[in-house]
Amino acid sequence: MRRSRYFVDARRSVSFDDLEQAKAFARQNFPAVVLERVDSPDGSFGWHEILRFDWRWDPERGEPVVGFS
Secondary structure (H helix, E strand, C coil): CCCCCEEEECCCCEEECCHHHHHHHHHHCCCEEEEEEEECCCCCEEEEEEEEEEEEEECCCCEEEEEEC
């Protein structure tokens, strides 16, 4: 069984092979977390958070914004 490399955890969770597709889905499903599959030598795997599409503080603008962090 082939496993997808990325997984977006949001109101509706979906797996992807392409990071850009995962990011596009995350943008449409606020708030969302993009996880990347990490394979271990023993054949097991886990998920590692690589991006979060949510409210964040933008110090340059001095206000909260929605975006990837």
